[in-house]
Amino acid sequence: MTTNKNSDTANPNHPPVGRKEGGFLDIKAFLDQDEKKDLLRLLTAGSVDDGKSTLIGRLLFDSKKLYEDQLSALERDSKRMGHAGEDIDYALLLDGLKAEREQGITIDVAYRYFSTNKRKFIIADTPGHEQYTRNMVTGASTANLAIILIDATKGVITQTRRHTFLVSLLGIKHVVLAVNKMDLVNFDQKIFDEICEDYKNFVAQLDIPDVNFIPISALKGDNVVEPSERMPWYKGKCMLDFLETVHISSDRNFDDMRYPVQYVLKPDNNFRGFSSRVASGIVRKGEKIMVLPSRKTSVIRNIVSYDGELDEAFPPQSVTVTLEDEIDISRGDMIVYPDNLPRMERHFESMLVWMDEKPMDPTTHFFIKHANNNTKARIDKIQYKIDVNTLQKSEIDHFELNEIGRAVLTTNKPLFFDPYKKNKSTGSFVLIDPVSHNTVAVGMIIDKLSADDLPSRISDHEKEQIRRGQGLISDEAYQQRYKQKGATLWITGLHGSGKNEMAFSLEKQLFDMGATVVLLDGSSVRSGLSKELDYTPTDRAEHLRRVAEVCRLLNDQGIITICSFISPDKHIREQVAEIIGPERFHLFFMDASMEYCQKNKPDFYAQENLKYVPGIDIPFEAPEKPALKLSPTDNGKNPERLIEYCREQGIFPL
Template sequence: MGKDTPKNNHNNTSKNQLDSVSSFEGEKGGLSIREFLDQDQRKDLLRLLTAGSVDDGKSTLIGRLMFDSKMLYEDQLAALERDSKRVGHAGEDIDYALLLDGLKAEREQGITIDVAYRYFSTAKRKFIIADTPGHEQYTRNMITGGSTANLAIILIDARHGVITQTKRHTYLASLLGIKHVVVAINKMDLVDFRQEVFEKIRKDYETFVAQLDIPDIHYIPLSALKGDNVVETSERTPWYHGNSLLEFLETVHISSDRNFTDLRYPVQFVLRPDIKFRGFSTSVASGIIKKGDDILVLPSLKTSKVKSIVSYDGELDYAFPPQSVTVTLEDEIDISRGDMIVHPDNRPRVERHFEAMLVWMDENEMDLSTPFYIKHANNNTKAKIDQIRYKVDVNTLEKSNIENFKLNEIGRVVITTTKPLFFDPYTQNRQTGSFILIDPVTHNTCAVGMIIDKLGSKNLPSRITDTDKETIAKGKSLVTIAERQKKLNQKGDTIWITGLHGSGKNELAFSLEKKLFENGATVVLLDGSSLRMGLNKELDFSPADRAEHLRRVAHISKMLNDQGIITICSFISRNNSLRKQIAQIIGEERFHLLYMNATMEFCRNNKPELYEKAEKGEIENLPGIDLEYEKPGDATLVLKPEENEINIDRILDYISANKIFPVH
């Protein structure tokens, strides 16, 4: 009946609770408090969430449920009455929302920001309520609160009817696979409890919800502030013949919502207290596991039988969700965390590719190039978002094409994982059909997902766009120079060292390579001796072959530079025209010429046998003897072989100053 409950009805709540225990003892023939509490512990648990627009009365409704079900203690009541007068938004009435709105900002604005969880129970059932925010920017908070809910209460202000937020919250409830929805049409006292208002809202809501998959919907007219149809049916709605909200919550059937058909036992921990016992522990995700059952282990496909099922209370003949147990097998099988035990004739999908609905929860925009971590059941691996099929406007259900997701956006995506996952479609199994994506750098949860189904390789999206195809046809890489520089933290440039035989250019080149490598650079050294033993083996030392030799070296350097690799080249390259051709092939902006300025006397002393043979005519075409060597006039650095240690430092300083590589 409609009522304004007198405050003094609850001044001795804790005493009333003890009296109810005493009454229970009398009715049940002297049942002890311990036995009563044991029965209370075994009561069914209903998880529910409330959702609605701002100021629809979500927190007030939950507060009223707790108040009228006598689940508040004297200090809570005193604080509620005091706070209602000080910061309440209900006039002379008690502001029940203050029981839920715990944040200072919530009380100041009279809104819900964070998800508030509250627990209470009645003689028939226990309840965990998630009071979720109504604002659109807190969509991720509602997703969090509803991820484990069996039932959703969608509040509608009777004065405003079905609005955009109503549709958004209903869509999110459907997305989360919530099978039971109560449409609580609140504030009926402000529309004089008129039946035509209730029926119009009901009709509008039914028109919208027909597009969604919610099998069980109930409509209740109520006034959360006054208490009508909250705990008891109200005399002010004689045209309403259904249950009150609390009566419905106590009796709604949720047991069949769980999947008891498909055994999914994702191993979380291998229990080995001693050499005599080896068990596999986790919560049963779905299905029923029994002693003596034939089982199959994924991914190894090994088979065995269930030897025993061990729980905190001892051995069991069977276990079902959401029980946490340890299973032992008759055979010694190598099973690790992330493996899954199933029945041999009832297997989940074992796939790397699947489609899913994704809710983006990160403050930062999605980056499709990021290799995320995916946590699915007790399995962890890397995952890549291959494609965004579309984004869903949760307010209108319209679909649109976008390049990435922003905070609170929802859409359909294609995901590929590094190793196969063992999953079922979310509509079939919420436990094995859901996952989270984790940012590999911050380790924050950046998205939650609901798997639609596997995706065959023929249906995988093409990862090559038309633009990519045009780039490939031109023989160009799909990885840009800028991307390589960012990845390798260096520029792909060529350090070309010229000088006569015996000038010390090779010693300098190899020493420079070692220093850069030690600093973390990706570097390749090319020198004449190495190339003439392989790639340029057929070339002699004539001027024409010397030119061809250097042309090939230049092209190799260019290819390496294009890959972002620093090349160090040590070649005589005897005249300015040859060096200019080399620079043009490599690219003048990334060609850096170093000249090892050694005297002929130094070179002779360094390689006496070579120069003696040249002077005797045993060797032809040796630069500096019978071929002219032109000293470069445009060298970036001119070095002396006697100062090799100083030379290395000078080159490293130059490399760092020109941002080729950040030498430390």
Template sequence: MTTKKLNIQEFLDQDQKKDLLRLLTAGSVDDGKSTLIGRLMFDSKMLYEDQLAALERDSKRVGHAGEDIDYALLLDGLKAEREQGITIDVAYRYFSTAKRKFIIADTPGHEQYTRNMITGGSTANLAIILIDARHGVITQTKRHTYLANLLGIKHVVVAINKMDLEDYNQERFEEIRDTYESFVTKLDVPDVNFIPLSALKGDNVVETSEKMSWYHGPSLLEFLENVHVSSDRNFDDLRYPVQYVLRPDIKFRGFSTSVASGIIKKGDEVMVLPSMKKSKVQSIVTYDKELDYAFPPQSVTVTLEDEIDISRGDMLVHPDNLPRVERQFEAMLVWMDETDMNLSTQFYIKQASNNTKARIDAIKYKVDVNTLEKSNIEKFKLNEIGRVVLTTTKPLFFDPYKKNKQTGSFILIDPVTHNTVAVGMIIDKLSSKELPSRITDVDKAKIAKGEALIKPEEYEKEYNQKGETIWITGLHGSGKNELAFSLERKLFENGAKAVLIDGSSLRLGLNRELDYSPADRAEHVRRVAHISKMLNDQGIITICSFISRNESLRNQVAEIIGEERFHMFYMDATLDYCKNNKPELYDKADKGEIENLPGVDLEYQAPTNAKMAFKPEDNEKNLVEILDYLAVNKIFPVH
């Protein structure tokens, strides 16, 4: 019994020491990705009896392989995937052999699921690109190869599948290989291998096939078991991004994280970023023991000989090997949100253990992942990829993605929804001379003419309203101010961007040098019109309460603001009502103490072209009617 226990323990220890290969499969619809992985698991004896029984039963019921077992059902777990015979979501599967452990990401082939492939391939060491031997290299093949290259995957296996449908023809295999090689030379993929196979029949999947005796390479599983990926990690540049400060008691203060790259040793001199303070590594601790050194992707806690202020987001590095410490950099960006990019948004950026805010300063170009052509665009939509320039609020510690995936990658998070809207791969820093101006030559020409850089429709979309003027006219005491102030309050409660302009406030400041003569009254209103126009141009609703005593003056106001944006309402109150409402003012006019009061010694012309005329006795009813008018005319949708 003791011997048996020892053998089991030895087996478990040996299994624990096996290295892990993360890989993804990609290909066009019906190229056989899921079938290939299912076949790998089946032929490598990694399925239990109940799984085999369920697979045989499901193959007869919903399979797409005729009389053969449909191995794709092992991975296509979603109901929609089984019904359509396609992969939609990323399916992860784990299996192991005597030599190695494997985590496989089966990624969807459709272009609309590009973000799913990016997610599935973000941690992969190797990519299997499937090609249907009947169709050869197609657009999707190029797209998936480009995405693998973008993700920094250094090992690519081109699995030319369904060779059984091409009678295992060597010339067909070589033709496809040559076509693919002529394309992949344009990219930076250092290790490309070609394997002809039939996933459905099992040829060259686990065992080499006698049906393709002209092929002298390894089977797919043999290649996966032996491909060397450990050197892909960066062991040269120490990057230790602190995730957590560990203080279990007063005597211990350590800094915990997983080693992003490089090797950290006991006694090493290290520098803390951003403070640039130096110390030496006192100990490297795990949950059960101390280590002399640690390397990626080990998770450890490091203590230092000196008391240095270190917190989450700081980074330990070797003093003679520093990362970039910058606020501006270029990156390749994959847009992953259903909502289009908004360049005015200040996103949250998460890079290594660092969190701060970032803005997108410029879009250099968009890449058509099907043709590799570059084009200029104003914003990204779902699944689009391109090169951008970003600026962060505080400096980040990073390396180019090609040199160090762990410190060269980041995600952008929407500040409102908190959705991850994009993933990025840093290309490199930018010098101050290379930094883009957010003002283009076209913009400069507009500025020279005094034209706005923000379009009215942009304001309208952002504010959910139109920048227009509500002009309320009537005599002193007619109730126009009560309506104007009530309207401002109601719009504010509903989230509108509105500004109230009334005569009394302006006469205390901007127009204080103007008197009440007919000429100065006209100048007073003319200035109000220009202020309203400026605010309307910036998407703001203005509410103006002014007597504006005749048609000529009101027409001039409409012309300045723009007749299509000018909405006039008339407070139709009798002179007796106005006198009762403001008796002191009208008493002074009757006694001759003040002059040029409209309705008394200065003519007031009631408007004939007002949108609505209101009686002052029912302010609530008037308010409802004007709000309805704004909603019907799509100026502001009051809830």
């Protein structure tokens, strides 16, 4: 690719770094100098058509950072689809999507990189529409500085306040209010001053320590790269000069050493190190450290980097640390100094930005990714939602796309964090949906919350339900979880009729199909729950009452129960149905003759002095209208008949 006079080597503002003998450019010296430049990450924000993309395009154009073919394409596209009249439409350098060019708006975040002799830049051009709030949050998450554009003909508007609030929320310390389109108000100082005063009154409510004001015309180039002759009343720096000189090195937290272990490096038996990027503070060789959560201590032996061993490392360097002692350390553990510990809590408050198309489900347990640590988390309570346009707070029970609010979270295991305002690296996290694995929210931790201050997750209505002994999980919720309805499949018949064989076979087939099912039969219940009862009619009635109560509890929790009991008395079966609930009780009769039963269980019926045996010395009242009448000779097919019955009745599967 060829360059024109706009390339670095032809720009008098960017003279060659050095020359070797023979006049060739000393590439190594140039690269060494370029490597030492610091990096400024910035974003542009503002309302639709305030000129964000135009400003960045103008910066690239006037700072001589475009290649010849880019210039040709820009001039051609400006005539064909530009929105700047006869002028070059610099926004086309950033708006790459077809929909963006057609509408003249920014939809997605566009990143551009360029450098000058003093500094390297990564610019994020973020959308102005409210529906793209999550896109702006994404672009702002790593920014050191924000340029908020205002149309001089409109002044401070709702979107200006919204973007400023988001910038404050994300902890960006430097803001430039660029009052654009000054050419449309005849470069009037009074209008500029009024806009600045209006903005100062609003920003005083927020925590932004460094706010600056620059009047510009992005389209015409005034105060973008060169000072404007048409605004002699403005004595401050032009935009590029300000960006090159704004002080950001002190923005990082160099006080609190946080080293979240990402990887345990063991290339051979002679080396075991712990690799990560320094999140904050300064890691020094020879310093005593503590490992969280084990609280084991040791001393840093070496700090190894790509360029060799170091005496100290600081953010955002990636290094490998070795210790004097053998300590069990894994990914997600954090190395800190013993006299400067982070919070170690499961409960904390945070600001959340909801980024998923699907509304928040308050019952979901999300995955939380914090530093290099991963665990489960739930949202205990939403304290309030904040209207980013008016800063008004309101109560809600769930978040929708692009909504922002304050919430209380609880994690399965403690996190090691600092408040976001103090330390961005350890104060931020993302929530991930456990099913879709989409990032559903980003969070900024406010501070820890003691267990005593946790909000109650139980409403007054739910407390009343508990007082009455009612569960807090609805039948519909159980049905959605288990894909079935809680029901009791009660099989009655004489001893030896084959009801047990069918019941166990039915249980196995339902289980294999994915049902959640529990089987109760006479032997298992009488060996424990009804151990003290005998077979008299009175004790048999109590025995079956206990079984019915167990079935009711299990059905209440969405579980299917299969019961195999002789239950010879019609009135007792009716009482059982009343306890369980007539709509849940399904009676099946294994219709076997006494002759068949005696042949099937000869040892039992051959016993002398049999007492209280239905069909022998007490009557067995066969059901008049069972849901199904089954034959023991068809036991191979009977489970299938019952499964088909469950399908027809909507019991399983749903």
